[in-house]
Amino acid sequence: xxxxxxxxxxxxxxxxxxxxxxxxxxxxxxxxxxxxxxxxxxxxxxxxxxxxxxxxxxxxxxxxxxxxxxxxxxxxxxxxxxxxxxxxxxxxxxxxxxxxxxxxxxxxxxxxxxxxxxxxxxxxxxxxxxxxxxxxxxxxxxxxxxxxxxxxxxxxxxxxxxxxxxxxxxxxxxxxxxxxxxxxxxxxxxxxxxxxxxxxxxxxxxxxxxxxxxxxxxxxxxxxxxxxxxxxxxxxxxxxxxxxxxxxxxxxxxxxxxxxxxxxxxxxxxxxxxxxxxxxxxxxxxxxxxxxxxxxxxxxxx
Numbered sequence: 049x050x051x052x053x054x055x056x057x058x059x060x061x062x063x064x065x066x067x068x069x070x071x072x073x074x075x076x077x078x079x080x081x082x083x084x085x086x087x088x089x090x091x092x093x094x095x096x097x098x099x100x101x102x103x104x105x106x107x108x109x110x111x112x113x114x115x116x117x118x119x120x121x122x123x124x125x126x127x128x129x130x131x132x133x134x135x136x137x138x139x140x141x142x143x144x145x146x147x148x149x150x151x152x153x154x155x156x157x158x159x160x161x162x163x164x165x166x167x168x169x170x171x172x173x174x175x176x177x178x179x180x181x182x183x184x185x186x187x188x189x190x191x192x193x194x195x196x197x198x199x200x201x202x203x204x205x206x207x208x209x210x211x212x213x214x215x216x217x218x219x220x221x222x223x224x225x226x227x228x229x230x231x232x233x234x235x236x237x238x239x240x241x242x243x244x245x246x247x248x249x250x251x252x253x254x255x256x257x258x259x260x261x262x263x264x265x266x267x268x269x270x271x272x273x274x275x276x277x278x279x280x281x282x283x284x285x286x287x288x289x290x291x292x293x294x295x296x297x298x299x300x301x302x303x304x305x306x307x308x309x310x311x312x313x314x315x316x317x318x319x320x321x322x323x324x325x326x327x328x329x330x331x332x333x334x335x336x337x338x339x340x341x342x343x344x345x346x347x348x349x350x
Contacts, residue, residue, distance in 0.1 A: 117145045119155055126193035127155040138193060158193040162254060165204070167211045172219040174227060181262040182219055184235070186211045186242065192250030200249045207246060214241050231258045
């Protein structure tokens with residue numbers, strides 16, 4: 049993958065330098081031929097004086113410099129001007145002109161749109177000594193074009209390296225559970241650190257997002273077992289709570305049946321009705337409670 053270059057120095061290209069060299073070579077040849085007397089004979093034939101030819105030549109050269117020095121700066125760009133290697137201001141969007149021969153003036157284009165940098169997988173160790181692979185994406189924009197050119201050599205590469213080192217440092221300060229449960233908090237922490245460091249470069253960091261946290265295979269199995277044990281624990285607790293609630297309700301129901309006259313007989317008859325609806329060979333003997341109470345009195349009399 050080719051590294052993207054956002055600083056574009058398109059001025060004073062080799063082609064333009066070659067053209068300017070050809071022009072000066074033609075001028076030199078013109079002066080040499082004029083001294084030899086060849087051009088004077090040629091001018092006599094075409095009825096043009098030497099002064100007219102010189103004026104037309106100078107006019108064409110000046111027109112060439114003017115046309116080739118025109119530049120268009122897009123709305124989302126700013127042009128950083130360097131004159132004789134020294135900072136000379138910012139060119140705003142629109143049509144502008146530079147004196148490009150011999151690199152006297154150069155205009156470096158800077159894109160002000162939001163850029164997305166994909167931070168590759170970084171192997172880091174959490175605070176509880178667990179190895180993880182983390183990758184992220186960072187969104188930033190240039191807020192000061194001259195600082196992005198003068199304060200850092202290649203801000204795109206610098207931001208990528210800064211995001212990688214910062215992400216490893218922040219991941220090493222937290223435990224695995226916090227890394228998995230609080231991604232937004234960790235992403236904001238990374239954004240604050242990167243934004244503070246890159247502020248002298250004229251760069252503003254908008255957001256940072258953790259895309260993926262890859263764990264070792266044995267750690268994934270351990271976490272799966274832990275989650276399964278946690279679910280079983282919750283199931284046992286819920287079942288026990290249900291049994292406690294059921295016992296409390298049965299105790300209340302038994303108390304009400306015992307205190308209400310005839311309630312137990314009605315409950316017995318309802319149970320017999322429920323059993324009779326079942327098509328089975330079950331034989332039921334209904335024994336009145338008075339008989340049981342008679343046996344109780346008999347035992348007491350003994």
